[in-house]
Amino acid sequence: MTSLRYSLAALALIGATHSAVAADNLDIIVPFAAGGATDIVARSFEPIFSQQLGVTSVVRNVAGASATVGTAEVANSEGNPNIIGYEPAGALSIQPSLKKLPYGPDSFTYICRTVSNPMFLMVSKSSDIESFKQLVEESQEYPFLYGSSGPGTLPHLAMAALTVNSDLKAEHVPYSGSGPAMNALAGNEIQIMADTETILENYDLRPLAVFAENRVEGYPDVPTMQELGLAEMDFAVWQGVVAPKGISEERTQQYAEACKATVESDKFKSFADKAKADIAYLGPDEFKAFVQKRFAANKQVLKDAGLTP
Amino acid sequence: MDVILAAINDAFTWQALLAIVIGTWAGIIIGGLPGLGSVVGLTIFLPFTFGMDVITSMALLIGVYCGSVYGGSITAILINTPGTPQSAATTFDGYPMTQQGRVDEALGWATFASFFGGVLSCVLLIFCAPQLAKFAVNFGSIEVFALVCLAMLCIVGISRGSLLKGLVCGMMGFFFSTVGSDPITGADRFTFGTYALSSGLDLIPVVVGAFALSEVFVRFSARDEEATTIPEARLRFPNLREIGRRLIELVRGSFIGSFVGALPGTGAAAAAFISYAAAQKLSPRRANLGKGEPDGIIASESSNNAVTGSAFIPTLALGIPGDVVTAMMMGAMVIHGITPGVRLMVDQAQTVYALFVVLIIVNVAMLVLSKPSIGLFRYLFKLPLGFVMGGIVMFSFIGAVSVRGNPLDLVVAALTGILAYVLRRGGYPLAPLVIGMVLGPELESSLRRGLLISRGDFFSFFTHSGIATTLFALIGLFLVWTTVAGVLDWRAKIAARREPVSPSSSRA
Amino acid sequence: MFAFLIHPRVLTALALLLAGAGLSITAWQGPASAMLVPRIVLTIWCVVALAILIGELIRRVPVKRVTLTPLPLLMAAVLIAAIATASLGFLIPALPLVALTLWLFRIRRPLPLLLGTIVIGGGLWFLFHHVLMIRLPALLTNGVI
Numbered sequence: 001m002t003s004l005r006y007s008l009a010a011l012a013l014i015g016a017t018h019s020a021v022a023a024d025n026l027d028i029i030v031p032f033a034a035g036g037a038t039d040i041v042a043r044s045f046e047p048i049f050s051q052q053l054g055v056t057s058v059v060r061n062v063a064g065a066s067a068t069v070g071t072a073e074v075a076n077s078e079g080n081p082n083i084i085g086y087e088p089a090g091a092l093s094i095q096p097s098l099k100k101l102p103y104g105p106d107s108f109t110y111i112c113r114t115v116s117n118p119m120f121l122m123v124s125k126s127s128d129i130e131s132f133k134q135l136v137e138e139s140q141e142y143p144f145l146y147g148s149s150g151p152g153t154l155p156h157l158a159m160a161a162l163t164v165n166s167d168l169k170a171e172h173v174p175y176s177g178s179g180p181a182m183n184a185l186a187g188n189e190i191q192i193m194a195d196t197e198t199i200l201e202n203y204d205l206r207p208l209a210v211f212a213e214n215r216v217e218g219y220p221d222v223p224t225m226q227e228l229g230l231a232e233m234d235f236a237v238w239q240g241v242v243a244p245k246g247i248s249e250e251r252t253q254q255y256a257e258a259c260k261a262t263v264e265s266d267k268f269k270s271f272a273d274k275a276k277a278d279i280a281y282l283g284p285d286e287f288k289a290f291v292q293k294r295f296a297a298n299k300q301v302l303k304d305a306g307l308t309p
Numbered sequence: 310m311d312v313i314l315a316a317i318n319d320a321f322t323w324q325a326l327l328a329i330v331i332g333t334w335a336g337i338i339i340g341g342l343p344g345l346g347s348v349v350g351l352t353i354f355l356p357f358t359f360g361m362d363v364i365t366s367m368a369l370l371i372g373v374y375c376g377s378v379y380g381g382s383i384t385a386i387l388i389n390t391p392g393t394p395q396s397a398a399t400t401f402d403g404y405p406m407t408q409q410g411r412v413d414e415a416l417g418w419a420t421f422a423s424f425f426g427g428v429l430s431c432v433l434l435i436f437c438a439p440q441l442a443k444f445a446v447n448f449g450s451i452e453v454f455a456l457v458c459l460a461m462l463c464i465v466g467i468s469r470g471s472l473l474k475g476l477v478c479g480m481m482g483f484f485f486s487t488v489g490s491d492p493i494t495g496a497d498r499f500t501f502g503t504y505a506l507s508s509g510l511d512l513i514p515v516v517v518g519a520f521a522l523s524e525v526f527v528r529f530s531a532r533d534e535e536a537t538t539i540p541e542a543r544l545r546f547p548n549l550r551e552i553g554r555r556l557i558e559l560v561r562g563s564f565i566g567s568f569v570g571a572l573p574g575t576g577a578a579a580a581a582f583i584s585y586a587a588a589q590k591l592s593p594r595r596a597n598l599g600k601g602e603p604d605g606i607i608a609s610e611s612s613n614n615a616v617t618g619s620a621f622i623p624t625l626a627l628g629i630p631g632d633v634v635t636a637m638m639m640g641a642m643v644i645h646g647i648t649p650g651v652r653l654m655v656d657q658a659q660t661v662y663a664l665f666v667v668l669i670i671v672n673v674a675m676l677v678l679s680k681p682s683i684g685l686f687r688y689l690f691k692l693p694l695g696f697v698m699g700g701i702v703m704f705s706f707i708g709a710v711s712v713r714g715n716p717l718d719l720v721v722a723a724l725t726g727i728l729a730y731v732l733r734r735g736g737y738p739l740a741p742l743v744i745g746m747v748l749g750p751e752l753e754s755s756l757r758r759g760l761l762i763s764r765g766d767f768f769s770f771f772t773h774s775g776i777a778t779t780l781f782a783l784i785g786l787f788l789v790w791t792t793v794a795g796v797l798d799w800r801a802k803i804a805a806r807r808e809p810v811s812p813s814s815s816r817a
Numbered sequence: 818m819f820a821f822l823i824h825p826r827v828l829t830a831l832a833l834l835l836a837g838a839g840l841s842i843t844a845w846q847g848p849a850s851a852m853l854v855p856r857i858v859l860t861i862w863c864v865v866a867l868a869i870l871i872g873e874l875i876r877r878v879p880v881k882r883v884t885l886t887p888l889p890l891l892m893a894a895v896l897i898a899a900i901a902t903a904s905l906g907f908l909i910p911a912l913p914l915v916a917l918t919l920w921l922f923r924i925r926r927p928l929p930l931l932l933g934t935i936v937i938g939g940g941l942w943f944l945f946h947h948v949l950m951i952r953l954p955a956l957l958t959n960g961v962i
Contacts, residue, residue, distance in 0.1 A: 025960045027952065033713065034352040035637025040644060043356070058960070060952045061352065062714035064508030065490055069715060072504070080958040098495060102504055145762065151495030173450075173761045174493055176754065179629040179636070183573045186627065189449040189762060202628045202650030274646040353949050473869050477833060480862040484840065484855065491851040498851055499843060522895065525918075529888055532922055693929075695922030699915045699937045702895065706902075706911065707945055707953065716903035716954045723899035727892050735829040753854040 026050060026057040029085040031070025033063045037198075037275075038239060042086035044271040045114065045262060052258035066152060067091040068101055075103035079246035084111065084255065089238045090153055093294040097302055098152045105295045108242040109252055110288040112259035115272060116238035116280035117196040118212035119158050120222065122205040124185050132208045132228050135192070136168050143169040147181035147190040150174050152307070155181075157298060158194040158211050158235040160305035165231045196237050198276045211235035234297070238280065240287055256284050316662030319364050320670065328361070328369040329667065333674045336376020337682040341383040343521035343701055344708025346393035346513060350377045351637050352711075363645035363660060368667045370641055374634050375427060375617045375671045378577055379679070382419040382610050383686055386412065387542055390524045390701070394516045395577040395613045397743045398585045401467065402598065402605030409601050413545035418603045419610045420679040421547055422559060426611035427672035429563040430570065430618030434625075435665050439654075441619070442626035445571045450758035451773045453572065455780035457752045460579060462787050463586030464741040467599070474737040482745025483752075485510045492754045493761075505717045512578075512746055514709040514718040518725025519739050521705045525698050526730040532694060539697065542687040544680055547603075558592060558607045566615025570622070573629050577616040578747045584612035590787070618668055625653055625661060826873045834866040891921055906956030907946070912938045 028049075030042045043059055050057035062070035067088055074085035085108075096104045121132070129135050135144075148156035151174045163170050173190055175181040182203050184190045193205070197216075200207055207222045211233050215224060225233045241259055243252065262268055263281045272279050282290055302308045319325070332354065339350040350373045358366030381396030386403035399419060406415035433441065448456070461479070468475020488499045489509020500506040552559070562584045569580035588608035589598055598605050621638075623629040628650035630636035639649045647657055654661055690697055709722040729739055763769045771781050841859040844852045894917050898910040915938035919930055945951045956962050 027960055033348070034355055035640040037640070037643075040640040043359070044644065047359075058950050058952055059356075060714055064511075064713055064715060066495075069508045069713075073714075077958070082959045099497060099507070100504070151491075151493060171761065173758055175758075176492065179623075180573050183446060183623065183627065183629050184449060187446040187449050198648075202648060204651045271644070274648075275643050276648070349951065353951060356950065473865050473872065477862060477865045477869060480858050480865065483858045484862065487855045487858065494848070494851050496848055496851040498847065498855060499840065501843075526888060526892065529891055529921065530886060693922075693924060695919045695924035696933055696937065698922050699918045699933060700941075702918050703911065703915060703937050703941050706899070706907075707941065707951075710902065710907065710953055711945070711951050714952070719899040719902050720896070723896045726895065730892070731829060735826050737829075749858075756854065757850075 025082060026053065026055045027083045028057050028059050029070045029074050029083065030059055030061050031063060031067035031085065031087065031091055032061065034059075034061045038067075038086065038088050041115065041239060041272075041275065041277055044268060044275075045086065048262045048265050048268055049258050052261045053254060066095055066150065068095050068103075071095075072102045074242060074244055075107040077244045080244055081247045081251045084241055084243045087240055087242050089236070089294070092240070092242070092291055094152055094154070094157060094298050094302075096295070097299040097308060105292055107245060109245055109247055110284050110291060111241040111243055111252070111255045112263070112284065113238055113240040113280060113282035113287045113290065114259070114263055115277040116236045117198070117276075117278050118210055118216055119154065119194050119196055119235045119237060120200050120207040120219075121158075121162065121192065121194050121209040121211070122200055122207050123192055124188070125204055125206050126188075127191065127206075129208070130206075132223070135208060136166065139169040140167075143171055144191045145173050145189070146170045146192040146194070147184055148172060148174050148193075149178045149181055149195075150176065154235060154237055155194045157301055157305075158233070159192065160307065161233050161235070161301045162194070162211075162225075162230075164301070164304045165225075165233065166228075194235070196276075201276065240282075240291075252284060312658050313662050316659050317666050319659065319663040320368070320666035322364070324361070324365045325368045325667065326670070328365045329372045329671055329674050330678070332369040332372025333376040333671055334372075334678050334682060336373035336378075337380035337383075337675070337678060338376075338685065339373070340377030340380025340396075341392045341682070341686060342704045342708075343384055343390045343392055344513070344517045344705040346381070346708065346712075347374055347377040347395075347634050348513075348637075349708060349711055350374075351634060355637065355641070358641055359644065363642070363647060364663050364667065366641055366645065367638065367664055368671070370638055371617075371664075371667055372671050372674065374638075375614065375668075375675055376678075378613055378617055379420070379423040379427075379610070379675055380682070382423065382606075383416065383542070383683060386415045386419060386606075387686065387690065388524060388539055390520045391516070394512055394743060394747065395581060395616075396609065397516065397520070397578065397740060398581040398609035398613075399606055400520075401585065401609070401740065402600075402602050405599070405601035406603070406606075407540055410540070411601065412540050413543040414547075414603065415606060416542065416679075416683060417545045417547055418606045420544065420676065421552070422562065422607040422610040423614040424672055424676045425559045426563040426566055426613070426615035427617055427675065428669065429560070429611075430567040430615035431665060431668045431672065433567045434618045434621055434668070438622045438626050441568070441571045441622050445573075445623060446627075447774070447776060448572050449774075450755045450762060451770050452776045452780065453575075453751065454755035454759050454770065455777050455784065456572075456583075457575075457579075457748050457755060459780060459784050459787070460583040460586060461744070461748055461752060462784065462791075463582050463589065464744055465791055466586055466589040467740050467744070468738045471736060471738060474735075475741045478732065478737050478739060479741035479745040482515075482742035482747075483749035484745075485515060485742075486746045486749035487753065492750065493757045505715075508713075508715065510721055510746075511712055511715075511718055512743075513712040514722040515725050515746055516743055517705045517709045518722040518727075519729040519742055521701055522722060522726025523729035523733060523739070525701055526726065527733060528694070528698065538694065539690040542683050542690065544683050555604060555607060558588065558604050559611050561587060561591065562608045562611030563615040566612030567619040569612070570616035570619030573623050575751060576620075576747075577613040578743075579751070580616045581609045581613040582744050582747065584608045590790070614672075621664070621668075624649055625664075627651060628653065824873075824877065827870070830866060830870040830873045834863065834870055837862040837866050887921055891918065894918075902954050906962060907953035908939065908942050908962050909956060911942060914938075 030039050032038050062073050071091040077083045123129050146159045210222050263279050339345045354373050378395050381391050381393035382399045385391040385396040385399040389404040391397045403415050464479040497507050565584040566580045569575050585608045592604045594604050620635045624635045630639050709718045844855045844859050898914040901910040916934040919933045946953050
């Protein structure tokens with residue numbers, strides 16, 4: 001038992017020194033459980049960011065209700081200069097139009113966008129569908145089923161927009177995440193899925209089109225939606241940093257500089273490369289404008305697809 | 310062959326071995342403390358893995374994971390409070406054995422069954438991962454619905470003597486799981502306009518309330534009686550002859566666990582309940598199940614630890630995480646530049662083999678470390694009852710609030726604790742509540758997805774595929790069997806009541 | 818006249834039935850697709866609870882003599898501490914709760930009581946909040962307590 005006592009004493013000592021140094025403590029809220037795709041990026045972002053800022057930081061996972069609980073926690077900490085949120089696209093630009101939330105797109109001080117990945121329309125490699133045109137034709141007799149990682153997520157919204165804006169006939173089947181949806185695609189329970197390059201590569205799927213303005217590097221043969229003669233559809237999975245409203249101008253500037261330095265650091269770049277996350281930095285003002293634009297666009301899609309009144 | 314040798318070399322570095330020992334031991338302790346489970350354990354250790362190489366960080370996380378799944382059984386057996394939801398089924402027979410003074414035997418079986426299940430699932434993972442993954446892909450929503458229905462039926466077996474009360478508790482648990490956003494349309498349900506409720510009720514706070522807090526309340530009423538002292542924890546491994554006698558139970562539990570683990574989205578708690586239900590129908594000693602029969606512990610512990618190995622099957626073969634925990638492992642892989650996915654086995658063979666070796670070492674380490682860990686719990690439970698209960702309250706609070714960082718979860722745990730106490734006093738079994746809550750979400754979402762896929766035609770479920778038809782036939786068989794057995798039982802009781810003297814019916 | 822209802826088991830069954838019925842009303846008012854499964858679940862709940870109520874009324878297990886215990890006090894303390902955590906942070910409600918639990922479980926000598934409260938309440942909080950960095954709800958915005 002002596003060894004146990006020593007190790008406990010050592011632990012207490014580490015803790016004591018730790019909190020003595022940590023006069024300035026920053027909470028980074030991640031609105032997902034530890035270990036998820038967003039959490040991993042946030043946890044790689046956190047040490048570099050806090051070093052730039054000169055503070056001690058802790059990642060706090062506040063999960064639940066499509067990431068809105070953690071996001072609400074940031075929004076509710078108005079004026080608190082020691083809390084920021086590492087937010088996914090859905091919680092900022094989709095969920096506020098879907099249901100009644102204690103926050104809206106105006107409840108935050110926007111700091112920066114970190115990464116952004118365009119979404120692809122894809123089918124299983126075992127299917128005989130080679131092009132979007134063929135997909136539309138085959139869907140006429142018997143509608144296809146498309147999967148998503150849950151109702152009101154980006155994969156759902158992208159496909160809903162596509163079915164509204166084209167002749168594709170397809171119905172939605174939501175799963176509890178990308179993993180189970182991929183399992184269903186492998187078992188031919190669903191036929192179509194819209195998701196990012198990570199999913200496309202990991203599961204060896206066939207891309208038919210990309211939801212972006214321009215063709216994507218590495219996929220020169222995959223046409224954009226506009227090239228297919230459809231309305232412009234721009235769907236990407238992005239993440240960014242937000243702070244609560246009411247913090248000082250100076251603090252906002254500090255955050256923004258630290259964020260810029262972080263995403264430009266070699267360490268974060270090499271991580272992003274491994275995780276197949278495309279760095280796409282936007283500063284405070286551009287990020288704010290971007291979120292507001294996406295928010296309005298997504299609201300329209302939800303309305304057109306009959307998902308909101 | 311060179312790859313395998315190189316992989317063994319990777320796994321037997323001192324860093325990896327140290328990580329395994331620390332991880333497994335910490336995992337056992339964390340799992341054993343009520344309220345703290347696999348997810349909290351992994352969240353604690355995840356930040357440490359950032360500075361390690363890939364094998365060492367995997368070794369640490371796998372150690373914590375396997376250790377915590379086993380550790381939950383220690384408190385389940387000693388104080389009727391499963392340390393993690395995965396071990397809820399272990400209380401059914403583990404605690405009665407403790408009350409009969411057979412603690413050493415119960416802990417011995419739990420430890421050995423955990424080891425056996427873990428190793429067997431590793432072997433399956435090594436040799437049959439691609440085949441099992443391919444088979445698991447055949448389990449679409451409708452097949453999963455049939456499987457979960459079958460598992461739900463174990464409520465009937467567990468609430469023996471008070472079927473109706475078990476059923477109402479099962480429905481209560483099922484109802485709890487439906488609070489919050491609807492998984493299919495996203496509409497809020499039973500939130501009564503409060504935003505805080507829209508994230509739903511999490512399993513951990515409910516389990517903490519139903520088992521840990523209600524146990525504190527129950528022991529409180531009897532705090533001055535001699536019977537409430539916690540028996541001294543000892544460990545006696547079963548000998549070869551005993552193992553031989555129950556080998557079939559061990560193998561069955563491990564296979565069920567391995568298979569359920571290979572299906573994405575089910576998990577260790579569901580596996581343990583399914584395995585226990587199977588033991589209730591198939592064990593030669595099934596009449597004693599629930600009264601302190603080692604077969605019950607074996608069914609639960611061999612299957613939940615088998616999940617630890619087989620949860621890697623979809624992860625490695627398809628890149629699909631089997632549960633929250635493997636999702637976290639995948640995250641750790643990504644940090645180190647390994648992309649899980651269909652090509653992982655081909656591109657990263659050496660890492661994958663090293664992972665297998667680590668899994669086996671972890672299970673051996675678990676067996677070796679079981680004795681000192683149980684020693685620690687013996688030391689803790691020797692403290693005066695007040696300190697133990699104060700500690701349980703504190704750990705329950707920490708576990709409930711840290712599972713997703715929501716203070717509302719604490720209120721849920723406290724209310725469930727009070728509700729569970731009232732129900733226990735009224736003779737309601739609580740395990741069905743947990744079963745309802747564990748299986749409910751999967752049952753509901755697979756049913757609703759199945760209806761979307763079959764375009765609203767429920768009857769086509771029965772003929773959807775060979776697997777579905779077989780499973781539904783099994784459900785029918787189970788229902789007929791249970792009804793016939795029930796009627797026979799009832800007639801025997803009536804006959805016994807007609808006898809002038811019936812010693813068994815005297816009630817105190 | 819309703820004296821036969823005053824029996825703990827009958828009351829429990831009655832409460833279950835009423836809770837199930839109340840929730841059913843909500844379920845039947847909600848959208849049909851989202852409420853499909855809750856409606857089935859709650860219907861089974863109500864039917865089974867009714868059967869239990871009838872069973873308890875017929876059987877009437879004799880009531881145990883009611884003794885006054887401070888158990889409701891402990892329950893109330895747990896609930897109040899749980900509710901208070903959201904606004905006061907973790908540490909402040911936890912300390913009196915642990916002290917009360919120890920006191921009620923007959924640890925009443927001042928020194929063990931004080932030490933127990935500090936080690937179990939404060940020590941565990943410190944271990945998780947500051948050493949293991951599992952952040953518990955905090956009172957101050959900088960997260961120190």
